[in-house]
Amino acid sequence: MAVPNQFSAPVAEYGGDEVSALVLDPGYSTVRAGFAGEDVPKSVVPSHYGLLSSGEKLYGENAVHNPLAKMEIKSPYTSDGIVEDWETATKIWEWSITSRLTGQSENKRNGYVGDKNGNGDGDVDMEAAEAVEEEEKPMGDAPLLMSEPGWAQGKLREKSLEVAMEEWGSPAFYLARTGVLSAFSMGKSTALVIDIGASTTTVTPIVDGMALRKGIQKSPLAGNFVSNQLRLIFQQSPTPVPLVPHYMVQSKTPVDAGVPSAATYKKFETPPTDSFRHFEEERVLTEFKESVVQTWEGPGPLAQSEEHVKNFPGRPFEMPDGWNQVFGVERYKAVEGLFDAKAAIADAESPAPRQDQCIVELVRASLNAVDVDIRANLLANVVVVGGSSLLVGLNRRILNQLEAAFPGPKVRLSASQNTVERKYASWIGGSILGSLGAFHQMWISKREYEEHGTSIVDKRCK
Amino acid sequence: MASRKDVQDIMGLPAGSVPPVPVPKASKMQPPKHRKTGLNRELEALYGERLPPVSIVDSKKVYRSKLTRDGPAVKWSRNRFSNPARIDGLKLRHWRPKRIADDDATSDSEQDYSFAKYNIQVTGPQYNDEEYTKLLKDDDWSKEETDYLVETVKQYYQKWPVIHDRYEYIPSNAENLPSQTIDDTIDTENANPSQQTPMALAKARTMEQLKSRYYTVCRVSMELQTPGGVQNMNEAEFQLHDTLRSYNPDRETRRKELAASLLNRPIDEIKEEESLLVELQRIQIAQPRIEGEREAIRAALEVDTKPSAAGASASPPSSSQLQQLFNHLYQNERNKKRGGGGGRLSLAPGDILQSPVMGSANGTPITSGGRDSFGNNQKRNSIAANGTQEPIRRLTPRQEARFGITTHERIVSGISFRTDKLSKMRVAKSQTQTSKISAVLAELGVPDILTLPSDKVCASFEALIKSVLALVEARKALEKEKGELKVLTQMKIQKEGGGQGVNGTAGPGTDGAGDKKADSEPAANDELDADADADAEGDEDASEAVPEAEDDDMDADPDVEVDEDAEDDAEGEDEDEDVKEEMAADDNTEIESSRPRSSRSNQKRSASVLSALSGTSSRRQKR
Numbered sequence A: 001m002a003v004p005n006q007f008s009a010p011v012a013e014y015g016g017d018e019v020s021a022l023v024l025d026p027g028y029s030t031v032r033a034g035f036a037g038e039d040v041p042k043s044v045v046p047s048h049y050g051l052l053s054s055g056e057k058l059y060g061e062n063a064v065h066n067p068l069a070k071m072e073i074k075s076p077y078t079s080d081g082i083v084e085d086w087e088t089a090t091k092i093w094e095w096s097i098t099s100r101l102t103g104q105s106e107n108k109r110n111g112y113v114g115d116k117n118g119n120g121d122g123d124v125d126m127e128a129a130e131a132v133e134e135e136e137k138p139m140g141d142a143p144l145l146m147s148e149p150g151w152a153q154g155k156l157r158e159k160s161l162e163v164a165m166e167e168w169g170s171p172a173f174y175l176a177r178t179g180v181l182s183a184f185s186m187g188k189s190t191a192l193v194i195d196i197g198a199s200t201t202t203v204t205p206i207v208d209g210m211a212l213r214k215g216i217q218k219s220p221l222a223g224n225f226v227s228n229q230l231r232l233i234f235q236q237s238p239t240p241v242p243l244v245p246h247y248m249v250q251s252k253t254p255v256d257a258g259v260p261s262a263a264t265y266k267k268f269e270t271p272p273t274d275s276f277r278h279f280e281e282e283r284v285l286t287e288f289k290e291s292v293v294q295t296w297e298g299p300g301p302l303a304q305s306e307e308h309v310k311n312f313p314g315r316p317f318e319m320p321d322g323w324n325q326v327f328g329v330e331r332y333k334a335v336e337g338l339f340d341a342k343a344a345i346a347d348a349e350s351p352a353p354r355q356d357q358c359i360v361e362l363v364r365a366s367l368n369a370v371d372v373d374i375r376a377n378l379l380a381n382v383v384v385v386g387g388s389s390l391l392v393g394l395n396r397r398i399l400n401q402l403e404a405a406f407p408g409p410k411v412r413l414s415a416s417q418n419t420v421e422r423k424y425a426s427w428i429g430g431s432i433l434g435s436l437g438a439f440h441q442m443w444i445s446k447r448e449y450e451e452h453g454t455s456i457v458d459k460r461c462k
Numbered sequence B: 001m002a003s004r005k006d007v008q009d010i011m012g013l014p015a016g017s018v019p020p021v022p023v024p025k026a027s028k029m030q031p032p033k034h035r036k037t038g039l040n041r042e043l044e045a046l047y048g049e050r051l052p053p054v055s056i057v058d059s060k061k062v063y064r065s066k067l068t069r070d071g072p073a074v075k076w077s078r079n080r081f082s083n084p085a086r087i088d089g090l091k092l093r094h095w096r097p098k099r100i101a102d103d104d105a106t107s108d109s110e111q112d113y114s115f116a117k118y119n120i121q122v123t124g125p126q127y128n129d130e131e132y133t134k135l136l137k138d139d140d141w142s143k144e145e146t147d148y149l150v151e152t153v154k155q156y157y158q159k160w161p162v163i164h165d166r167y168e169y170i171p172s173n174a175e176n177l178p179s180q181t182i183d184d185t186i187d188t189e190n191a192n193p194s195q196q197t198p199m200a201l202a203k204a205r206t207m208e209q210l211k212s213r214y215y216t217v218c219r220v221s222m223e224l225q226t227p228g229g230v231q232n233m234n235e236a237e238f239q240l241h242d243t244l245r246s247y248n249p250d251r252e253t254r255r256k257e258l259a260a261s262l263l264n265r266p267i268d269e270i271k272e273e274e275s276l277l278v279e280l281q282r283i284q285i286a287q288p289r290i291e292g293e294r295e296a297i298r299a300a301l302e303v304d305t306k307p308s309a310a311g312a313s314a315s316p317p318s319s320s321q322l323q324q325l326f327n328h329l330y331q332n333e334r335n336k337k338r339g340g341g342g343g344r345l346s347l348a349p350g351d352i353l354q355s356p357v358m359g360s361a362n363g364t365p366i367t368s369g370g371r372d373s374f375g376n377n378q379k380r381n382s383i384a385a386n387g388t389q390e391p392i393r394r395l396t397p398r399q400e401a402r403f404g405i406t407t408h409e410r411i412v413s414g415i416s417f418r419t420d421k422l423s424k425m426r427v428a429k430s431q432t433q434t435s436k437i438s439a440v441l442a443e444l445g446v447p448d449i450l451t452l453p454s455d456k457v458c459a460s461f462e463a464l465i466k467s468v469l470a471l472v473e474a475r476k477a478l479e480k481e482k483g484e485l486k487v488l489t490q491m492k493i494q495k496e497g498g499g500q501g502v503n504g505t506a507g508p509g510t511d512g513a514g515d516k517k518a519d520s521e522p523a524a525n526d527e528l529d530a531d532a533d534a535d536a537e538g539d540e541d542a543s544e545a546v547p548e549a550e551d552d553d554m555d556a557d558p559d560v561e562v563d564e565d566a567e568d569d570a571e572g573e574d575e576d577e578d579v580k581e582e583m584a585a586d587d588n589t590e591i592e593s594s595r596p597r598s599s600r601s602n603q604k605r606s607a608s609v610l611s612a613l614s615g616t617s618s619r620r621q622k623r
């Protein structure tokens, strides 16, 4: 009955043409990787790595959360989200792809095993590995679409191309800006993207699929900042909140709210390093952010309505060791710094932010840097993405403040209701882009790279 | 039953505008929600308003029915293909249904890659060195920069916001000046270290400068390209040429400044603009209706006066003729009313008085013609009167009313305001009386402050107040009577024997006693209807007739009043302020405008007023 015939068939052309491209979206907290055309990244790997005293580096979720003695947890990024340690970063990114997606070539895998066991076999395999042709490099099979932060310039971009071509042997490569990809993930080619990640908040104006460089604004007020605020709140509260990560707890027994925990703790011969503890604490804090922290909806600062907010119901939270409490107005305070620099909690180590680093000011600065004619259009297409945008109430607040700041033009805010789409927006955008038939003319092929060198990246990936 | 026309009439809507029938929304707005069941639903409830950290996938997914297909499965193969849109021969691989013909899975089976057609290159203006020096030389722009501009525009697909954003021209020194060409996408230009150079070095150009230069170059290049110059261009080309020529950077800059200030307007200005727009819309909606009505009046005048003017232009129209005209207009008006025409300019029978007077006073025939209103007409007439040198101007009663001229037997010295007079009227001797009056007024929907206290409004307000006073008096009397009746009944019951439930006090005649007595009233009082009240109180006693009569009296009183109002209403409701000033046929509008239309509903309304009143009084009594 409902057999599609030539008349009922959809007229719109299907624009996809999947070439099994790999999409790699590295971030400060996690690296996302997967095949273009899929709707979520298959591989999400922490960007941190474990450095053993022997100098060996361990990657992946299982390794970095393992409380080994003398394992330092490190990040190849500087605290403001710039890759510092390229060598390791490359390894982590490679790991995110090979561990889940492509697998390693036969030789290489043997090589790894050899290394781990410290057998003599390793030598033989290594020789064999060296002998393999370029095709057998880890990612020689599929073109690679990689994302980069919008503010990345010159050398950083060229470096990515170099790594992909030289070390991974990609047959083709493309570098796209995260902002643009996030806009694509929301189906927009013109948008003002507010990306609130772990280390940085970036505001990127995008017109017709191209980011306006002068309008890109960046600030360190993002997820890590909120975590830090929480730490300070915990320390400064009348009864300090004990922040005990999961790995330290052997078993716990229920206790009343506010009463010291009655857990038995694990005993370590040599306790894990401070950096490990800090990293594990961060996990607890993320849990806390997910379930307790909330954003005052504004548009005025929280300080003005604090009395009112005090009447809002609190939320209980239980630490891994059983300590628990109901958090009242504190849970609003951690995020307030993102909007109101004066409300940020500061101490000697973490100075208070400046007002011009707050989200609405970033948007304002960004709009002022672009042409007048497109400002209204951008405001009507505000896209909010990034893991920290999942903080409850954050979008409402952004919208309220933007509307108060720009009373004239219509402000419309789009953010996916789906957590995964919000967290991995830039990856998803990459997945869409990488599977479009019309996109395949954009790849930088190996041959072009050989002909023109790394500078081609600026020409092609605009 | 009130028809739609009645409603339109009340709301003052034009007859034609049929309000859009509200579409049943529910079905449209909310697609049938998929109801989660079992564990999923409970899980979701736990999250509250928070987004779940992982998305819940509905376990009871309905899968598509299985595909049935006869014949063997189609084989797919992963083919290498080359994209004609690329010049480097990159071969990517994708999955395609395998055709029987080619077995070689890895061969270039597709030469015509379907997406290659999207590879569209932007063409830019072209010129050579000689042409440049001859036609395009500009002090502000070097050739090198012009080349860069043209190239940038091409590179960013003529998207000016992007071009302006990325435009970073760094004048190269003499030695590494690249011999730039504009033919290749990857040219020597990127050899210069543009990235490392600080942006400050780059010459800042506004978008208008860029556009202006580029359009000039385009225009010149177009002229060069078309043999024979501008004359030989076809329509489209010429238009483009013209657009390019008329680009005015200064005007653009000013426009952008304006746009920026528009974008940054403070909230107050926006609010103000909004309210003005609403006002404008209101006026625009009302406009055609007023026009139409005036037109109708004019047409009527024309039809009626033409023959008489033509037949006996010398002799003034007799009063009978005028009478006829008036009747015609009046009839028209009524018909329109009947037809739901929502008439706004209205005539009352009283208006007829003035017409003959006017005619005879001026001694001029009413000339037909396109006049806007009676007012205009009269001005003309008075001019004509001046022409005939009539020394004393006499005003018709209608004119007097229009200009607000009144004659008084005795004039009090000093100035008094009508509003004062009005508010004084609301105040009675005693406090309770005053509050009762205002309660009644509120019930009738009379606003505290009358918007337009014209003479007539005042007069009718006075009349209204008078009847309200009467109403209040009557009610007071009724209450007194009721009290007395009750006492008497009680006494009678007592006398007859079984004196149970007797309230000791028996001081008939005073209000206070009446109130106290009311305490013993049966609970039937809950019914707040006036009649019901009376029924509940009265036994089968004959003396009951007295309060009942009172009751009727009360009912009747406001009813008469209201009916009058309703009649008046029928003629002059919903007038716009301006029209009202002109015609002012019926000032009750002000007072009664919020009243329902038909006298039937008026009666009901008055009943409800009464019942509410007695309701409140009985409630008070209970307390």
Ligand SMILES: Nc1ncnc2c1ncn2[C@@H]1O[C@H](COP(=O)(O)OP(=O)(O)O)[C@@H](O)[C@H]1O
Residues within 6 Å of the ligand: A026, A027, A028, A029, A030, A196, A197, A198, A199, A200, A222, A223, A224, A285, A286, A289, A290, A385, A386, A387, A388, A389, A390, A391, A392, A423, B053
């Ligand atoms: N549900 C959540 N609520 C609040 N914060 C969250 C949530 N999920 C993740 N985050 C925070 O988001 C940050 C990671 O965001 P992400 O966009 O992945 O950053 P990046 O792109 O820099 O890796 C972390 O700081 C994490 O704590």
